[in-house]
Amino acid sequence: MFDDRLFRPGAAPSPEDRDRPSVRAALNAAMREEMRRDPLVFQMGEDIALASPFGVTSGLAAEFGRERIRDAPCSEVAVLGAAVGAAIGGMRPIVEFQFGDFLSVAIDQLTHQAAMLRYLTGGQVKVPLVVRLPCGAGQGAGSQHSQSLYSWFVHAPGIKVVLPATAMDAKGLMKTAIRDDNPVLVFEHKQLYRSRWPVTAEYADPEFVIPFGRAAIRRTGHDVTVVATLTLLHHTLAVADALADEGISVEVIDPRTLVPLDTATIVDSVRRTGRLLVVDEAYLPCGIQGEVMALVVERAFDALKAAPRRLGNPGVPVPFAPPLEAAVIPDARRIAEAIRALVGRA
Amino acid sequence: MFDDRLFRPGAAPSPEDRDRPSVRAALNAAMREEMRRDPLVFQMGEDIALASPFGVTSGLAAEFGRERIRDAPCSEVAVLGAAVGAAIGGMRPIVEFQFGDFLSVAIDQLTHQAAMLRYLTGGQVKVPLVVRLPCGAGQGAGSQHSQSLYSWFVHAPGIKVVLPATAMDAKGLMKTAIRDDNPVLVFEHKQLYRSRWPVTAEYADPEFVIPFGRAAIRRTGHDVTVVATLTLLHHTLAVADALADEGISVEVIDPRTLVPLDTATIVDSVRRTGRLLVVDEAYLPCGIQGEVMALVVERAFDALKAAPRRLGNPGVPVPFAPPLEAAVIPDARRIAEAIRALVGRA
Amino acid sequence: MTHSLTKADVDERVALLRTMLLIRAVENAWADAYFAEEITGIPPSLSTGQEAIATGACAALADGDFVFTTHRGQAPQIARGLEPRRVLAELYCRRDGYNKGKSYHVTDVSRGVIGMGGVVPAQIPVAGGMAVAQKMRGTDRVSVAFFGDGASNEGAFHETANLAAMWTLPLILLCENNGYCITQPVADAVKAPSIASRAAAYGLPGVCVDGNDVLAVREAITAAVARARTGGGATLVEARSERVAGHLCHDRQGYRPAGEIDAARGRCPIERLRGALAAAQILEADAYARLEAEVAAEVADAVAFARASPFPATHEACEDLWA
Amino acid sequence: MTHSLTKADVDERVALLRTMLLIRAVENAWADAYFAEEITGIPPSLSTGQEAIATGACAALADGDFVFTTHRGQAPQIARGLEPRRVLAELYCRRDGYNKGKSYHVTDVSRGVIGMGGVVPAQIPVAGGMAVAQKMRGTDRVSVAFFGDGASNEGAFHETANLAAMWTLPLILLCENNGYCITQPVADAVKAPSIASRAAAYGLPGVCVDGNDVLAVREAITAAVARARTGGGATLVEARSERVAGHLCHDRQGYRPAGEIDAARGRCPIERLRGALAAAQILEADAYARLEAEVAAEVADAVAFARASPFPATHEACEDLWA
């Protein structure tokens, strides 16, 4: 289902993939359309013009030129800060980090400047800014190239956080991100870049956008609610299919944006199922998994039939060795086990 | 009880304060003793030698010289990185940030280098490193000088996190931090620096240390367990006194270290009381409060008589204006209300 | 001794003097409020003795240009023409302050002032980004990053200077070298002969100017602005002055050599221009006294305004975060 | 043509040549493993054409000195004498690798090699810190930070160079200028005449050396090391070379001008030293062939060792985090 061969030549699309865009293509299309629509949108990032590492910006420099698709130097603080300043100056910058982990060298510009300047100035400035952060494990890329650090930016105030898991969402959410007047982080899972997904006719409509804060119920069910993101959403859906044969009915919710979070949809679901599992590859301690658990416990305690559960990285760096990497990231087996345990079939 | 006049001349200690050291004095004493004990301990930080902003390092340069108490330039990446390298090279550095918020400019050196190098090298290096981070609101110091960002470092792997709330703990935990062979963050609440606390005879013993990972039950009770940290611990204790008159018996637990966290003590307590409130001034989303809730729900769901609750900053920057600042930080009134609600007396 | 200045030159000099006086008076009022415990929070950071830098620099700017201030930012705010009453109201954390009491990073977008300074070098890259916007939007406007000698040791300075050179940005990197980074003398932390000389590392021009000479500063910034407006790119300007009033105003500066601060006081930029204007018979003692009185009255009014303004309502704590 | 070198000189040159050959062979084996899909993860980053830099630099070092490597870090690992079999085992993510399969940042503390490079400039400040330790502990040992031309635009470089000047650290800032930061030519991002010239911004000496001349590199680093050992402080050395094999080995480098890579290949540092030694009749064709064969055998053995080594056991994923 996924692409764990990111650093290998891509296979030619199979005939049935013709109409199934990849997440990478969807992101590219969203940015292309928005750059056509709005001349204020521009991009900065390392190598985005000539040889975009994961191909997400491929072809954009040819269409929009090197002023609007700016190759940045290895100066992440200056570049992210430049995006903040350009945004205050009326532009709508998009910044790519080659791996989202590298935001670590420039976090102050995000959390203290981009996210706080509007508040600090009593609403005088706005900072429309999209930061694209390739994330996630599964490529053998190691501890500093495989993290999913969105929980940090859910914690810090003033930042929207987007996690697209399909081509439809990648396009619709990216367009909303670009049109949003606030700092928005788009976490793009590297295993999803080349994976392909069915789309509806809307996909081609340049005015098709997906609003933030609306979770998608990817599958309905009545025994357990599983909240899952990015690649693990798809693993969960596969598990849910398999568990149906065991007579376990699983509802699967993709929050799609963590800030704003569609708490209502999740809580409603748990009120119906009485059981919650949260699956994400983020580090567990103070991670998004526990946050969703806490929100549900606060709002639907009376409806709970069992203790909510969570799966994630237990709190170690993502190791390089493939078998070790697999050991720290939730997988189908562990998802199935957790669901079975929730419904008392362990 | 607290010092919200950090930027004003300190009052002379009252007679009854003679034997009640301040948290600042306790931290200073701990560092002095450890620097006497171990010549490898040294410090780097802005202005720590000549005029330490909050006085925590006062007098140390006179005793240990300017090589071991190094005034650093405004170059936080180089300085924190230098601490990592010096630690690998066998030294035991302590780094002060003037306000913990400024760690934002140097996070990569902490989370990706200090915390990961041991792991990445298969255990070949160790990084004994203490980072001192003044934290917390209550001084009218504004959004970029008042945060309590420990939840981020609970999330990121490989970092110990210490929150001393009394002079005893400040001394005992700081000494343990300096002797620990891992990166340790000590979050020092600015309102506690000049507050004074009773101590036992042990305090004066240079071999007195407090192990990490042991929560302190600050007050026993049977109706509600409140987990609280730093200044809010003391507010909670005052509230617990007041609520005792209303017939509500509150158990108050100070975790003291968030990594490692003494989950067992908290869970045991909730198993007895059946109710949990977590109080901390951190931003709530993906904060330590929700993490403690999740840990308890996972382990003691069957024992819960009511939905656990949490108090914290709702997710806005800490405003400068004092009435606004007070509005976003939990206070005694809100703690009391939450406890009453938990026991059904709201 | 008389002079051969045009009326416009004379007016301009008097205006520069007035601006410096106003900066000093506003800042003193702020410090008074702190010492009288009318205000709380981080103590005021004053530009006493450094007023010529912001005054000269902002005199070289026009509408649509932007300045990004530091923690020592009141001087450029006043020099850009912000109203003292709303500046002080903000410093009092009141509802009628420029930022509605939300922060002391006084901002007035309409006058091209973005208040920053919570994190030492953070305004430098942001100013660079404003220059990116000014350039991409086809304007000839410029952006000015104020920063201190201490900040020149931060990575953000290096990266931004380099980016400005790469992208030929209309940016002025204005280093206010006041001799100290809190307690650290600049010579302890900068082993290069000057901060201006760091410009060469980026292929940028760097100039050093006497920061106590308001006309010299105005000249240097005018040249940098002209270069930026005509597509010539960024300039690093180091304006040398001395910090008089301490890092923050409660700082007793026991770490400074005896006599240093008094000597610095003796090089007061206000006194210098006043003396020159008096010597040239442009502004005699009585006219100067009138100017001082005018400024004092304006600031007294501003203080009254700030005091009378209410604190924001508590529900405002959760407003203004999202656009 | 013969020569007038001492036996020691001759031996040293042959040893330098052998080291460069070994680096090239180990790296080629690594790339082969990638192309054969024996290994996964981020594709190998090769130092092809740049072998003289690490070889010359490490020849100037002694026991107790430390080097901090980059993402292009195999050359200094081999040049410091690490065993190819354990280096390759690590690159295969195997249990017998130096880091027990935990990462490709190959480290051998006992030989003074700290593998870094996940985050471009991060090793520079850490190397500075090792120099702090070396100095505070009263040793005369030095620390070497390897970094690229691209990394010289990072704030961490600026801050560390400045700190090294302030504290007179025994640090060598060794910039491997290979002409590119991934797709970005160095001239696009560095508008100063050289990276070495940036040293002046910190009050440090800066030298530029032909990075394809192993003896010149060894000389320049020897001078910097001598200065550092005797308390003279840090030096910035820019070693100029060219990247031949792409940023990572799957990089087809379509963004480079035609002929550039071939021309770079023609300036191969191995070929250069081999040619010089042949011309001076120090190392004739058959001796060279023996050397090559020896190296090939060593690397073949190393590959076999790496292949035979098991992956770490899954429980090891949670080990080695805490000391």
Ligand SMILES: Cc1ncc(C[n+]2csc(CCOP(=O)(O)OP(=O)(O)O)c2C)c(N)n1
């Ligand atoms: C990243 C960061 N580090 C440290 C501080 C604390 N700090 C506030 S002002 C200041 C001094 C800066 O010195 P300089 O740039 O020379 O400006 P000056 O105060 O002299 O105007 C420092 C270190 C901060 N605000 N941010």
Ligand SMILES: Cc1ncc(C[n+]2csc(CCOP(=O)(O)OP(=O)(O)O)c2C)c(N)n1
């Ligand atoms: C902070 C950070 N930004 C970006 C990257 C991605 N990256 C990896 S290697 C590299 C190129 C660095 O160029 P240079 O320093 O010249 O070294 P070279 O690859 O040429 O040896 C980049 C940008 C990174 N690892 N870390």
Ligand SMILES: [Mg+2]
């Ligand atoms: Mg200064």
Ligand SMILES: [Mg+2]
């Ligand atoms: Mg390079």
